[in-house]
Amino acid sequence: MRFSIVGISHWKSGVSIRELFYLDKQRRERLDHYTRTIPGGVLVLDTCNRTEVYGFCEPEVLVKALCQSTNTDPDYLHKHGYILTDDDAIRHIYKVGLGMDSQVLGDVQIIQQLKKAYKEANKANLAGEFHQLVQSVFRAHKRSRNETDFGKGNASVGYEATKQAIEFFGDLSDINILLIGAGKMGKVSCKNLVSNGAQHISVINRSINRAKNLASSFDIKAYSFEELEGKVKEADLIITATGATDPILKAGHFEGKSSQTMVIDLSVPRNVEQSVEELENVTLIDMDSITEVNQKAIEKRERALPLLEGIIEEEVNDYKDRIHRSHFLLPRIKEIDNRLQSITDDELDKVRNKMDSEAFDELELVTKRIKKKIMAIHINRLDEEYKRVKDEV
Template sequence: MSVWALGLNHTTAPLDLRGRFAFALDQIAPTLQSLRSSFAPGHHPQVEAAIISTCNRTEIYCASEHIALDHTFGWLAQSGGVAPALLRSHAYTLHNDEAARHAFRVASGLDSMVLGEAQILGQMKDAVRAAETAGALGSTLNQLFQRSFAVAKEVRTATEIGAHSISMAAAAVRLAGQLFEDLRSTRVLFVGAGEMIDLAATHFAAKEPKSIAIANRTLERGEKLASRFGGEAMRLADLPSRLAEFDIIVSCTASTLPIIGLGAVERALKARKHRPMFMVDLAVPRDIEPEVKALEDIYLYTVDDLAQVVQQGQANRQAAVAQAEVIIDAGVQSFMHWLGQRGTVPLIQQLNAQADEWRAAEMTRARKLLAKGEPVEAVLEAMSRGLTQKMMHGAMAELHAGDAASREQTAQTISRLFLRKER
C-alpha cells in the first residue's frame, strides 16, 4: 500500500490561486466522489482519499496499491480550472514517509502561518470526519490521520511550540488598535458566523467596542452568535445599505464570489465623509473585492497580509521546533513500519486460507475413518501425519528444485522458518 499527497499553501501559492481550490466542508463529500470516480473504472473503490481545505491550504491525501500522483494532479488542476503547468509551479507533491511527515507537521502546527497554532488540528479532524462520512477513508488513511492527531497531542504536551502564538484574529485586533486610538469607540461588523468569525468576535469583544453586529446569510445562526456578545444580527442582503455604520469589518464566509464590492465601499466612504474603515478579509476565496484596497481611507488586510504580524515572537518558539521534529520523526518511523507490514497482509490471508483448507480436508478424512470404526489413536496419527505432509510438501519440493545456489538460499530460508529453537 502506498500513500501520496499533493497541495498548495500560503508559502507556495498566492491567495487568489488558493481560492480556486477552496472547498467548503459541505462540498467535501461530492468532491471526494468526483476524485475517486476519476480513476479507472472498477479501480476507484480501492483508492482512499481525504481533502483538507482551509484559508491557508488545500491538500489531497490518497492511499492505494499504486501511487497515482500525476492523475490526482491532473484532476485537481481541472477542478480548479487552471492549466496543469500553473498549478505544478505552485504545488508540492509527497509520497509515503514524506506524506506522513507533512501530515504530522501540519497537525502539530509546524507548517502553519502561525507557528504552533492549534486551529488546524480541528480543521483536520473535520476533514477526516467528512471523508469518513463520504466512505472515502480506509484503514491506511485512517491510521495516518489518527497517528497525526496523536503526534500533535504529544508535541503540544511535551514542547512549548504553541506558547505565545498570535492567532489571525489576535493579529487583526492588533492592527485595528494601530489605526484607532481607542477600540471602545468603534463599531464592529462581522460577516459570516463560522469558526473563524467566532474566534475574531471573541478577540474584538474583549476590547469592549461600542457595538458588535453579525451579518449572515442565515439570520438564525447570526442571532445565535450575536447574542453571545450582546450584539445585533442582520441579513447579508442588508449589508450594502448599512456598511457605512461600521468602522471595522471582518469577513469570512464560504462564498465563492466577493460579497463586498468596490461600489458598496465607495458609497459607504462617501456617507462616512471619508472617516477611515478597517477591513479584514479572512476568506479564501476573497469576500472583499481586491480593488477596495486602493481606496483612500480604507485599510484592507487579507490572510496573507497578516503574515508579518503573526510571525512576531516566532523566534521564541524555534527551540521547541527541534523537539517537535524528533517526536514527528518517531511517529513517521512507526507509521512506515505499520505500512510496510500491511504489504504482507494478503500473503498472511492466503496462508491462513490454505491452512484452513488442509485442516478441513484432514478433518473430513478423520471423520470418515472414525465412522468406519477405526481406532481413535490410529485416526489421530493419520490426521497429524497428513497435516504435516501437506505443510512440508512445498518446502521439500523447493529443496530439490533449481541450481545449487538457489537450493542453498532455500535451505537457509527453510531453516530459519522451520528449525527455530524455542527460547
C-alpha cells in the same frame, strides 16, 4: 504503494491564485467523483490558506482530479503548487497537522480542520494504511502539545486580526465593528474582539438564525444580509469571514463614506473586491497581509521546532514499522486462519449429524475458543519472527 500529496498554499502562492483552487460544494462533488476509483480513498484538506489532496497513488492522478474539479490547467498547478511523494509527503502531513506549515506557526485550528477532513474521507472507507498514518499524525500533535511549548501563547489568524485593529484604532471600545460571517473564523474573531474591549459589534450572515446564535453567545447585535449596505456605512472596522465564492464587499458600498474604515478580509476566496484597496478612506488587509503575529509566542514555538522534528521522526518510524509489520504478518495470519478454519470445519462436519443441535452448538463454541488460542500462539511466533527479520536488515 506510494503516498502522494498535491496542493497549493500560502507559502508559494498569493490569495488570487489560491482561490482558483478553492473547493466549493459543487467542485468538491466533482473531486469526489474523479477520485472515487483511487484505491484506499483520498483525504482532502481545504482551508483559507491551502488546498491539498492526499492519496496512496501516483501524484499525477491527484493532479488530474484536482484540476478537472476546479477547471484549472495542470501546468498552472505545477507552476504555482507542489507535488510531494513518499517520505516527503509523509513528513509534510505531519508538519501540517502539528501546525508547523501554517501561516501562523503552531496554528491551533489546523488540527481540527484535518480531523474534519479525516471524518469526511472516512465516509468513503479509507484504507487501513491511511488510517494508521492519520492516527499517527494525531498522536504526534498530542505529543507536541504535551511535551513541548509549541502550543503555548496566543498566535492565530483571528488573534492577529484583532491585533491589527488595535494598532489601527488604539482603543476598540468606542468603534463600530461589523462582522460579516458567523462561521468558525467569525466566532474566533468575535471572541478576540470582545476580550480586547470591543463593545459595539454587529454580525451579518446570509442565515439570520446563525447570526442570531452568534449574537446571543457574545451579547452583540444580529442583522439580516439585506441590511449590509447600511451597516457598512456605519462601521469603522469590518471583518469578513465567509465561504462566499464571489466578493461581498464592493467599492460601491463605500460611496459617500468619508470616515476612515479598516477592512480585514479573512476569507479565501476573498470577500472584498480588489478595487476597495484603491479607496483613499479604506485600509484593506487580506490573508496575505497577515504575517506579523504575537512575537513572543512565535519565538517560543520556533525554539520548540527541533523537539517537534524529533517527535515526527519517532512517529514516522513507528508508523512505517507498523505498516511493515502488517505486511509481514497479515498474509501469514490469513493463511494459518484459513487452514485452521478448514480443519475445524471438516472435523465438525463429521459429527454434525451424530449430535443433537444443542450439544453441537456447544462443541462449535469450544472449537472457536481453541482456534482463537492457537491463533494467538501463531501470532506471537510470527511477531518474534518479524522482529528477527527486522533486526537482520
